[in-house]
Amino acid sequence: MMWIPIDRTLNKPLIRQIYEQIRMQILQGRLKGGDRLPSTRVLSSNLNVSRNVVLEAYEQLYAEGFIESKQGTGTYVAEGTYLEQEAKSISKNTNRRKPNMEVLEDDVIDFKSGIPALDLFPRKKWGQISREVYLEAPDSIFGYGKPEGRSEIRDVLCDYLLKTRGVRCTPEQLVITTGATQSFSLVTQLLLSHGDDVCIEDPITHELHTIFAATGAKLCPIPVDQHGMQTELIPTNINPGFIYVTPSHQFPLGGILPIDRRIQLIQYARKHNCFIVEDDYDSEYRFEGSPISSIQGLDPDRVIYIGTFSKILSPALRIGYIILPNSLIERCKNIKWLTDLHTPTLEQLTIARFIDEGYLERHIRKMKKTYKKRRDYLKKCLDRHFGTKVNVLGDFTGLHLIAEFDKISFSNEIVKTILKEHKVKIYPVEQHAIEKGKHCNKIILGYGNLDERTLEKGVKRLRDGLILSIN
Structure with a gap:
């Protein structure tokens, strides 16, 4: 008797479930070439499904060459359908996680930076605008788009960025990307070669x-x-492809690049005929004063400006943008076209309306209050549990701060022990350093997606994990 488990609670059709179960058994060698399969009548009776369901599953297997029919004798597994490595890989990969996709236990408090308050995403207004876009958009919207993105979002972004960040550009200089990661990938393809x-x-x-x-x-x-x-330490004996900076909120340490260094950076780029790549990832959330103006506004011909909606709205949107000097626009559009043709159109239109109708600025104003409150509370927790043994850095902007501890080195062993025994995930600055040994006593504490109660518990657990080190 052939065992085929099916689950009627799944969204997957029964035909597909039966087809996949038989296919897998053949590939793994549990059903061997020449083995006879039960008739469609018998199998449908055993599984308590319609005979047509089994017929369609068998027809798919027959079309792909997994089974064959022998007139008058029945249906058999075809020869040459056993894939040896399939059986091995299934057993090996059953519990394998995808790269960089660490799975944490439910009760772990994760101080990961760069995650906004996911529960405060403006779902209602976003859903309303999305629905209107889907219902009101012309039929052409559902076709292929241009690699640089929709004019609607590029037009409103130009106005918004000039007003809030001092960015000077035209819509033609904007390319909408599938998040900041794609923006950086495009830059490397534009400006870097091996060596x-x-x-x-x-x-x-x-x-x-x-x-x-x-x-x-x-x-x-x-x-x-x-x-x-x-900037005074940039080598003068090289001609770099570009210089990468996060001037409005250095990641991870949080510094703000002063005007004299910005000018020095531009002068270097002009002299060495290279570009500056300005990563403006979360500067909207500045808690003291207005957001810092961009370097791009000082020299649009030398600066490539990269922004994203991942921090101010949600990483799930996968919408970013890159502002290019005129000399790079056409090449970037060509590379973008070869990469993924274009970024999803309907999401672009939704964001465009969200910005144009003022909802983005309202959301940012609301979230600045929330994040400032969480930042202040985290600082109080650190002071209460560690006192003078911790110093806070880089907390003027964004969704994280740096905790610098006295006489503590956050080795991999300490980080793993704190996670395993105290259920709190922390991120040493040293993991992001190229030249090691300068930041061993600093950790990044993200607070954007943690409420006050969770921040209190997290800092207490951190103290318990470091109790021997701080005494």
């Missing part, structure tokens, strides 16, 4: 190490202090 130098802040987010190094470029780390990149 080229690229100047980057040190530390920077580890993901960018991977993206930039994947081209075969040589990473030239420039140290960061409390004011951001130390």
